[in-house]
Amino acid sequence: MATHQSRWRNLLSWLNEHGMETSETSLLVERRLIRQGTEYYGLYTKKALSPNTTLFTVPRTALMNIKTLSSHYGIGAKSLSATQLISLHLLLHRPLPGKESLDPLFGPYISTLPRDFDYHPLSWTIKGSMGPSFELLPPSATQALRDLFSKFRSDLAGVSSYVRDNPRVLETTSKTCSDFVESSEWLIHDYLWAWLNVNTRCIYYQVKNSPADPDNITLCPILDFANHSSHLPCMSPPPPSVKRNFRSTRCLDLSLLSPSDSPIDADCELYLKYGGHCNRVLFAEYGFVLPLDLIPKDERVLEVNVDDIVETLFLEKGETGAWMKDVLVLENYWRDWTMHYASGSAFPSYRLVIALRLISIFPPGSLSPFSKDMLRPWKDVVVGNSDKLSPNLEETWRGILQCVCTTIVERASKALVKSEIQEHDSIVALWTEEKFVAERLSDLVESGETL
Numbered sequence: 163m164a165t166h167q168s169r170w171r172n173l174l175s176w177l178n179e180h181g182m183e184t185s186e187t188s189l190l191v192e193r194r195l196i197r198q199g200t201e202y203y204g205l206y207t208k209k210a211l212s213p214n215t216t217l218f219t220v221p222r223t224a225l226m227n228i229k230t231l232s233s234h235y236g237i238g239a240k241s242l243s244a245t246q247l248i249s250l251h252l253l254l255h256r257p258l259p260g261k262e263s264l265d266p267l268f269g270p271y272i273s274t275l276p277r278d279f280d281y282h283p284l285s286w287t288i289k290g291s292m293g294p295s296f297e298l299l300p301p302s303a304t305q306a307l308r309d310l311f312s313k314f315r316s317d318l319a320g321v322s323s324y325v326r327d328n329p330r331v332l333e334t335t336s337k338t339c340s341d342f343v344e345s346s347e348w349l350i351h352d353y354l355w356a357w358l359n360v361n362t363r364c365i366y367y368q369v370k371n372s373p374a375d376p377d378n379i380t381l382c383p384i385l386d387f388a389n390h391s392s393h394l395p396c397m398s399p400p401p402p403s404v405k406r407n408f409r410s411t412r413c414l415d416l417s418l419l420s421p422s423d424s425p426i427d428a429d430c431e432l433y434l435k436y437g438g439h440c441n442r443v444l445f446a447e448y449g450f451v452l453p454l455d456l457i458p459k460d461e462r463v464l465e466v467n468v469d470d471i472v473e474t475l476f477l478e479k480g481e482t483g484a485w486m487k488d489v490l491v492l493e494n495y496w497r498d499w500t501m502h503y504a505s506g507s508a509f510p511s512y513r514l515v516i517a518l519r520l521i522s523i524f525p526p527g528s529l530s531p532f533s534k535d536m537l538r539p540w541k542d543v544v545v546g547n548s549d550k551l552s553p554n555l556e557e558t559w560r561g562i563l564q565c566v567c568t569t570i571v572e573r574a575s576k577a578l579v580k581s582e583i584q585e586h587d588s589i590v591a592l593w594t595e596e597k598f599v600a601e602r603l604s605d606l607v608e609s610g611e612t613l
C-alpha cells in the first residue's frame with residue numbers, strides 16, 4: 163500500500179513530467195501532516211525565504227479545470243458547470259480504499275486528495291448517522307447547510323443526467339449507466355466525496371472571458387494543501403503583469419508568492435486567505451471554524467445572518483406583513499439580512515436596514531387602503547432620493563434592531579450553557595460569533611451612534 167510520503171513523491175514525479183521543477187533543492191515547500199492519525203495536512207517552507215519569493219509554479223496542464231477536462235468529455239459536457247465537470251471526473255476516478263487512482267490523466271494528483279470527509283457537516287447531513295445533532299446549531303448555520311445541500315443535489319442531478327445521456331464517458335471505468343440513479347447510495351456517497359473536494363479545494367482561476375464567470379475555478383496540486391488564515395501573513399498570486407486578452411491568450415501556469423509583508427522562516431506553515439469569510443461560511447463550506455480568541459479584535463471579520471428572526475417579524479404583521487414581503491421580493495431585498503463586525507466595529511447590512519425601515523412604517527393587521535402612499539418615503543430612500551425616514555420612524559427601526567440583537571444574545575447565551583454544545587468547539591465558535599456581533603451592535607444602538 164502506498165504511504166503518505168510515496169503519494170507525495172508520486173505527485174512530484176507526475177508534476178515533473180508536466181514540466182515543473184520539483185527536485186529536492188528547487189522546491190521551496192512541502193506538505194506536512196499536522197495532526198498524526200488524521201489526514202490533516204498543511205503546506206510548509208523548507209527554508210527561510212524573503213518576501214514575495216516565487217514558491218512554486220504549477221504548469222497549466224496539471225491544473226484540473228474545464229479547460230483541461232472538456233476535451234476528454236466531448237461536446238455534451240458543455241452543459242455542465244465547472245463544479246459538475248470537475249466533480250464528475252473525480253467521481254469516475256475515485257481511488258478504492260488504500261489504493262491509487264487509476265486515472266491516466268490526473269491519477270497521481272487524485273491519489274493525494276483526502277480519502278474521506280466525515281468531518282464535514284454536509285457529510286453529517288447526508289449520511290445521517292454521524293456528527294452532532296443539527297438542533298445544536300444556530301438557525302443561520304442550519305440554513306447555510308440546507309442551501310449547500312440543495313446545491314449538491316442539483317449538481318448531482320445534472321451530472322447523473324449527463325452520464326445517462328453520454329454513457330461513453332464510463333468506458334474506462336467499472337461503472338454502468340444503471341449506477342447513475344440519483345437515489346443510489348454508492349452514487350450519493352462517492353459524489354459527495356468528489357463534490358466536497360471541489361468545494362473545499364478549488365481556487366479562482368480565469369478560464370472564461372468574463373472574470374466573474376462562476377466557471378473560473380481550478381484544482382491546483384500542492385497549493386491545495388494550504389490552510390486558511392484570516393489574519394496571519396498569507397501567500398498570494400503574482401500581480402497580473404499585462405492586461406490579459408482571453409481571445410488571444412491561453413490559460414497561464416499558476417504561481418504562488420510567499421507573504422509580501424514579512425520574511426518567513428524555515429519550517430513555517432504557509433497560509434492562503436480563502437476569502438473574508440465568517441465562521442458560518444467556513445463551517446458550512448469548508449467544515450472548520452476559527453476560534454474568535456485566536457484573532458485580534460480589530461482584525462475580526464464577523465457576520466450574523468438574521469433571516470429567521472426578521473422573517474418572523476414580517477409574519478407577525480399578518481396581511482400587511484405578506485404585502486411587505488412582496489414589496490421586498492420585487493425590489494430584491496428579501497432575505498440575506500446580516501449584521502457585521504469589521505475593523506473593530508459593528509454595523510447592520512444595508513439590506514437589513516432597508517427591511518427594518520419598511521417594517522417600521524406599517525402597523526400589524528389588515529392592509530391599510532393608504533399603504534401605497536405610506537410606502538413613498540421608504541421608496542425615496544431605496545432609490546436614493548432621501549437618506550432617511552422621519553426621525554420617529556428612524557427611532558422605530560433602531561428599536562426593532564435592538565430587539566433583534568436581544569433575541570440573538572439570549573438564544574446564544576442559552577445555547578452556550580448546554581453541556582452537549584461544550585463537546586463541539588465548532589458549534590461553540592458559531593454561537594460565540596453571533597453573540598459577540600449582536601452585543602457590539604446593541605451597544606451602538608443603545609448609545610445612539612449613527613449606523
Ligand SMILES: C[S@@+](CC[C@H](N)C(=O)[O-])C[C@H]1O[C@@H](n2cnc3c(N)ncnc32)[C@H](O)[C@@H]1O
Pocket residue numbers: 201202203204276362363386387388389390391447448449450451
Ligand atoms: C484546501 S484544503 C487545505 C489542506 C487540508 N488541510 C488537507 O489536509 O488536505 C481545505 C481544508 O483544510 C481544512 N482547513 C483549512 N484551513 C483550516 C484552518 N485554519 N483550521 C482548520 N482546518 C482548516 C478544512 O478541512 C478545509 O476544508
